[in-house]
Amino acid sequence: MKYLLPLMLFVMVSTSQAQSVQKQIDSLLQVAEAANDSVRLRIFNKVSFYYIFNDPPRAKALLNKGIEEARERSVPFSEAELVNTLGIYYDVSGDANAAKQYFEEALQLSTANEFPTITVMVINNLGMFHWNKGNYEEALDYFFQALKMNQKNSTDSADGTYLNNIGLIYQEMGMTDRALEYHEKALEVRERHNKINEIPISLSNIGINLRVKGKLDEAESVLKRAIETAKFAEEYGVYYSAMQNLGNVYLDRNRPRAAIPLYEEAIEGRNQMNIERRANLGTLSSLIRAYNATGNTNKALALVETGETFLEEFPDLKNANIEFYKEAAVSNFNANRITEGNAYFDRALIAKDSIFSKDNAEKIAALETRFNVAEKERDLAETRANLAERELEVKQKNNMIYGSLGLALVLALLGYLFYNQQKLKNRQLQKESELKTALAKIETQNRLQEQRLRISRDLHDNIGSQLTFIISSIDSLQFGMKKATKSTVEKLGNISAFTSQTIYELRDTIWAMNKNDITWEDLEVRISNFIDKARTASEAINFSFEIASEIDKEYTYSSVQGMNIYRIIQEAVNNALKYAEASEVRVEVAKVNSVFHIQIIDNGVGFDSEQEMKGNGLSNIKKRARDLEGDVVIVSEKGEGTNIRFTVQEQ
Structure with a gap:
């Protein structure tokens, strides 16, 4: 049990039991109509607590009605009791400010009227409120107060609840040995008083901590017992919690497929029965981890989105966020979504630091010390006959406590310093690695550039000079072969022209x-x-070249991409010069959204595009466009000129 309410006999029920419980509720409300003020208001309180988890609007209306009647008829006990339950309603609904307001009002009413049974419940509920918000120091303070007050004013039969809650705080803080100590004390009290509805709670918590300590066989055995006892007691909230924890044991044993159905049943069961839905975030985190372990990244990412929606509904779940953010980071990293993964990882670190800070740990240690001192003082008051001997014993124990605290503080300080030093070292190593990577990249680029320069020099000095020699030789042959046939002279001229064109293209390649x-x-x-150059060679043709003003002249392509664009334009213009018999050739470059549009247009004789598009020139244009991952369209009709359009997507 987390929240306390006097004489609360209702438990969460399955769908098949809902009608039976509703009949009991209706019967109680009928009894309330004819009962005296005190009994009537106690019934309102009991029924409202049930409706908090099953029909919240009705719970709120009934609680407000009961509080109004308690004030009008001057029944302060019922007023304090109902205000406390209204605080539980707002806490479960996620309205933290309203919950705190009503809990503190109930505490003021109960203490002013000296109602210790209500006071201890309110103090426990305030502890639960702060626990849900991740304020462990305040939560532990209230739980110790509740335990001390119960020991003073009542029997130890209720101690199990407060011992359990103290154990849960240590459990959340990762102090496993301390958590086990308090959970085992709680189990002993509950078994001694045959608290069948509370025994499975302690068993489940013990199983959790045994798992954390790596005692998986013991944990599995205890958790199976928790599931059986919870089902027998019809404690379905504990039943689903123990089922989730058993799934965690299977996950630790690398059996994710055995864990997944347990997690899914727990989530579905809580949602259907509206039982402790806040706990579903932890189950959801474990389920994401299980799907990550099976390699089902898509399912894990879908559950991450479900978790974000869940956090919007319960934004104050600080303590559960850490595991969710961590598993969300792993899911995104598995999907190669590095930016999203880093963001979730940073959120996990922030949540962890806010909860597990050194200041919180020291304050919690001080709280427990204060409680232990108060407990010893009570023992001394009961055994005054041995006062001198007990004083000596207390001094020795205090010295041991202070010595242990001093040692713990020293160890914590050393650990903190070591952590900071390791963190700094890791940052330095990361920076060195990044620097080495950058230097290696620069060195690779420099080597590549040197290789390019060497190849371009070889092309220019060797192949270029050889091509120039060929042209010179052909010109000499033409001059010396005065008696050669006209066909021979034309062929030599064509070879010279082809070689000259090759030199121009070689220069473009070197560029x-x-x-x-x-x-x-x-x-x-x-x-x-x-x-x-084309204008000089063909004076009868009017050439134009326009590039739109909206195009960023500094926009860059790789050398291969840039050369492909240039070659397409060059090939298209050459085709127009050779075959089109055009009087006008236009080259236009524009940009629409993120796409560059290049057109080469002539007003020449055109051609039948369906019959004559198999030449090397047009094939080269299409191949280069494909290399640019662009599209090319060639539109031509006989007597209508030719329009070659191709597009290049902005990178």
Whole structure:
């Protein structure tokens, strides 16, 4: 049990039992109509607690009605009791501010009227409120107060609840040995008083901590017993919790497929029965981990989205966020979503630091010390006959406590310093690794550039000079072969012209090789030079070249991409010069959204595009467009000219 309510006999029920429980509720409300004020208001309180988890709006209405009647008829005990339950309603609904307000109001009413049974319940509920918000120091303080007050004013039969809650705080803080100590004390009290509804709670918590200590066989045995006892007692909240924890044991044993159905049943059961739905975030985190372990990344990512929706509903679940963020980070890293994975990892670290800070640990240790001192003082009051001997014993124990605390503080400080040093070392190593990677990349680029320069020099000095020699030799042959036939002279002229064109193309290739990147400004200059040469060679043709003003001249392509764009334009213009018999050739470059549009248009004789598109020139244009991952369209009809359009997507 977490929240306390006097004389609460209802338990969460399955669908088949819902009608029976509703009949009991209706009967109680009928009894309330004819009962005196005190009994009537106690019934309102009991029924409202049931409705909190099954029909919240009705619970709120009934509680407000009961509080109003208690004030009008001056029944302070019922007023304090109902205000406390209203605080539980708001805490379960996720309205933290309203919950705190009503708990503190109930505490003021109960203490002012000296109602210790209500006071101890309210103090426990305040502890639960702070626990749900991740304020462990405040929660532990209230639980120790409740335990001390119960020991003073009542029997130890209720101690199990407070011992259990103290154990849960240590459990959340990762102090496993301390948690086990308090859970075992709680189990002993509950078994001694035959608390069948509370025994499975302690068994489940013990199983959790045995698993954390790596005692998986013991944990599995205890958790199976918790599931059996919870089902017998019809404690379905504990039943699903123990089922989730058993799934965690299977997950630790690398049996995720055995764990998955347990997690899914727990989540579905809580949702259907509206039992402790807040606990589903922890179950959801474990289920994501299980799907990650089976390699089902898509399912894990879908559950991460479910978890985000869940956190919007319960934003104050600080203590459960850490595991969820960690598993969400793993899921995103598995999907190669590095940015999202890093973001979840950072959120996990922030949540962990906010809960497990050194200040919180020291304050909690001080709280337990304060409680232990108060407990010893009570023992001394009961055994005054041995006062002198007990004083000596207390001094020795206090010295041991202070010595242990001092040692713990020293160890904590050393651990903190070591952690910071290791963290700094890891950062330095990471920076060194990044620097080495950057240097290696620069060195690789430098070597690649040197290789390009060497190849371009070889092309220019060797192949270029050889091609020039060929042209010179052909010219000499033409001059010396005065009696050669006209056909021979034309062939030699064609070879000379082809060789000259090869030299121009070689120079273009060398230009591209000497650049890592080619901008639109580079392309504009190169295309303009080419068109100027074409204009000189074909004076009868009117050439034009336009590049739209909205195009960023600094936009870059790789040298291969830039050369492909240039070659497509060059090939298209050459085709127009050779075959089109055009009087006008236009080259236009524009940009629409993120796509570059390049057109080469002539007003020549055109051709039948369905019959004559098998030449090497047009095939080369299409191949280069495919290499650019672009599209090319060639539109031509006889007597209507030719329009070659191709597009290039912005990178």
